[in-house]
Amino acid sequence: MARPDLPPQEGLLMELAYLLLMTAAVAAFVAYPFWGKGRRTVAEDPAVAALEAAREAKYREIRDAEMDLATGKLTQDDYERVNAELRTDAVGLLRDLDEARDRASPGNG
Amino acid sequence: MVAALIGTRGDRRWVDAARRSTYSLFALLLVCVVAIEYAFLTSDFSLSVVANHSSRETSLFYKFTAMWSSQEGSLLLWAFILSLVASVSLFFTRKKLRDVVPWATAIMLGVGVFFTSLMLFGGGVNPFDTLSPVPENGVGLNPLLLHPMMIIHPPMLYVGYVSLTVPFAFAIGALITRRVDAAWIKSTRGFALVAWTFLTIGVILGARWSYTELGWGGYWAWDPVENASIMPWLITTAYIHSIMVQEKRGMLKVWNVSLIVASFTLALLGTFLVRSGVLQSIHAFGDSTVGPYFLGLIILVLVGSTALIISRLPLLRSQKRIDSMASREAVFLINNLLLVGMCVLVFWGTFFPLISELFTGTESVLAAPWFDRYTTPLAVALVLFTGIGPLLAWRRISWQGIKRVFPIPTAASAIAVVLLLVFTDAADSFWALAVFVLAAFTFVALAQETWRGAAARRSSAGGSIPGSIVAVATRNRRRYGGYIVHLGFVVLLVGVAASSSFETKRDVTLNPGESVKVEDYTLTYEQPTVKRDGQAVVFGAEVSVEKEGRRFATLEPTRRYYQRTSGTKTIAGYFEGEATSEVGLRAGVRKDFWVSIEPDTNEIRQRSQVADERFGAYMRARVLPVVQRDPSQAGALAQQLVAVQGLATDQIISDYVNPKTATAATFRVIVSPMVTWIWIGAIITILGALFALWPARTSRRRKAS
16 A cells, blocks of 8 residues: 555555565575575484374373373273383384484484 | 475475475564554555444444454454464474475465465455545444454454364375374374364354344354354364374374364365355355355365375274273274264254255255254263263273272262252253263263372372372373363253253243243333444343342343444434344353343334435435535535434434333343353363463473473
8 A cells, every 4th residue: 555645656666665675584584594504404303203202102101001090990900911011112112213213313323 | 385395305495494484474464464453443444344344433442353354354364373373383393294394384385375365366355455435434343243252253263273274284294295103193283272272262252142142042053154163173172082092002093184184174164154155144244255265175175185095095094903992092982973973963954055955956944953953962972971981091991990980970970860850850851861960970080080090199199189189180281181171061061951951931022011920030121221322223121130029130131223334324224234132141150041122113113214204305405405506515514414313313212212102122031041051161171171281391391401
């Protein structure tokens, strides 16, 4: 919209100036990752991310089993069986996670 | 979007540029929103959207909210919220989901392109369209929207709808990249819960608005637009439960991606229904200009997503099976089926007019009783499984476990049956009785869970029971947040069951001084009231209510008639515009007393028409010749005429309160039990969702480290 207090041509020029300024600012902001090295984000390895998600879910399952025992849903025998199973799974996940991390960044040893 | 698609090949610079484009889109749309709001607040009628949805008389409060009452403003709001949630989701996943994020970015920006393109090229929905010449005044806001609920109801629903874009985009990204593990669910679960929370708030505010503003006497009418908001809510509820099964057991992957596609599609459908005018609704404020585009997007989403899911079926197949039907995941699955079943019913009922017209040529509408008949049994079953679910363990509960957790809730429901049958008339409605009994089961089950969890904590860590409850709940926010939500939901359903099954409704015509008895209440029509308020005339009544002989309340229900917004303003024009109700309500914990009025305005309308005719004749005979002789007098004369017309209006409407000419009014009186518990239940539900959403202390500590 042209400002009513300005002559039509000046108003149009102002609008154009605002538009150019805004476009330049957006272009500079968006193109920033291309300006030099080290300006890009480093995302975690997908396999590591998947295993981390699985590990957190497993930890939550272990906590839930503890709660289920506390609230009487699991008997001591049931709990011990489920807990052993979950912890075996968790150990397997941790081992897979270590291997995945090594694969993702072999330099870390 | 292009940068994101290039970024899918692995160059992080393009992915970062795409993310920054999303931030920029948010900043630019924020500028647009601020500019439009500024135009509304300063009554800049050079903008078509302001001229058509606001006026100089519109209060500052409603000028601010008028933006989203318009087609173009609501599209801008959709795009703006989308850019916000997309920016937030991409910020939190900037170092995660390396393969999925570029696709998710492209999809979210694709939806952004759709909405911004619609505004720019959709025909008549550009919020920056200008008018020439600029009108002196705008036509004002749709009177039905002049209600505080309307300030937050649409944006809440929109935040809910739009937030579903995030899990949808990540789900599609996960399918494309074949990363169908739990990582994408972990990153977007919060957005699904945010969407669900806002949808809940939106749905409840809509119900409250319907109850207090529409004057028909209820909070839910199974209206198409109400249904459009409840359908994504039902599917998102199912999704929030079933993703837990995928996270913990690696099952239901096909089901989950199907649910999130359905949720997003239904969110688009909701916007389409409100904005297209394809189905008649009391809530639909839109024309049909953008309908075909929405339909195109919905078809694209459905067909594209379905094809993708089918192509990934081998990957999505679960390695595991449900161990036992006596397990939490089995109950989650049953609850899912009930929720989806309800959604299918609501969908069928909502679109039946279109379906029937397609096949028979005649449009048939399914009314509220049809919806009630089929959804009630499903809702009752939902309450049952809402109570059973928390009592079961994951994987399997043994017989010994069942014997430990079920007796107390079962005994509570048995006691509830006896008490309800002996002391109340709950037996009159089987379904209501079932809801009350199952609600008792659920309350006690949740209480038992909380108590036993706290007792276990206390035995290991010491402290008081209340302190242990707080400690155990804050350590397990998802679990206990869910319990609070279940509690609120059941309270809400108890309110719905009681109020819908045991309300007493009477429509009665009374003259001033006459009374009517409804249940224990005696309503007396004390006197009529009338006033001219801005662009409306307001007819009402002062009614007194006595309960068992004692003064209970004095209420003033009114019916507000707005001057028509087009053409010449006449006195009869007040009866040709929109009309709204303000109900008289005395809410209580046990019962609500609700009254609305339908005044008899026939006499006044006739007198208005006669006055208008005389006024027109006077104009033609006396005023027009003067203006033709001396046009400079037109302004002053117009002002005088407006003043005279106002005085004439006051004179005519004053007959409504004149004891000699006062006529009877029709009242709708409703005594409805436990409606307040619907709102209390909703508040508990929302608080539970917020509790579950609040970051756990461990994750905050991890972030800090």
